[in-house]
Amino acid sequence: MSKKKSAARRTGKLSPITILTKFELKSIRLVSSSSNVSLQAGGLPKATKVEAECGLGASDDEDAVKVNVNCSVISRYAESDSEPAIRISCEYQAVYKFMGNEFPSHDELSESVDDISNAAMIQVWPFIRHYAFWISSQIGVPPITLPMFRTETPAGMVGRIGAKRGAKKR
Numbered sequence: 001m002s003k004k005k006s007a008a009r010r011t012g013k014l015s016p017i018t019i020l021t022k023f024e025l026k027s028i029r030l031v032s033s034s035s036n037v038s039l040q041a042g043g044l045p046k047a048t049k050v051e052a053e054c055g056l057g058a059s060d061d062e063d064a065v066k067v068n069v070n071c072s073v074i075s076r077y078a079e080s081d082s083e084p085a086i087r088i089s090c091e092y093q094a095v096y097k098f099m100g101n102e103f104p105s106h107d108e109l110s111e112s113v114d115d116i117s118n119a120a121m122i123q124v125w126p127f128i129r130h131y132a133f134w135i136s137s138q139i140g141v142p143p144i145t146l147p148m149f150r151t152e153t154p155a156g157m158v159g160r161i162g163a164k165r166g167a168k169k170r
Helices: 003-011 016-021 106-111 113-138 157-164
Strands: 023-037 047-058 064-076 086-098
Touching: 016 023, 016 106, 016 113, 023 064, 023 113, 047 113, 064 113, 086 113, 106 113
Parallel strands: none
Antiparallel strands: 023 086, 047 064, 064 086
């Protein structure tokens, strides 16, 4: 056993992977949305950019972590335009309930921010894709199809996730 693992066991400190496996998705909800359209005669803008970011915080009222995922789809006729021709923005919140005995410390959560944010982005991204597609079709432009969200699976998670869901090793 490595020194790091044995030290973690002695202090009771949870590794980022262990913390991630102790959270269960409780809900995903749309918390804000907006869209603006200002099209010029002669066609649609060609340059579209997608911006997405995650913010993570512990809930004060329950043993949960809330992750807010913000996404904006911005289309401009020219990079120099101060206002976009099309802007579709949304914010979803993923709420994760802690299923362990003792809620992780602030330091333990800080070490796990990237892993928890990636998990939230993977789970929320289909909602964002649907929202962008639906809103763009409602505002009179061809529906915008966002790409699939891809990330690397944290080391050691594949077997743990499979085992948790009852998958058998082959």
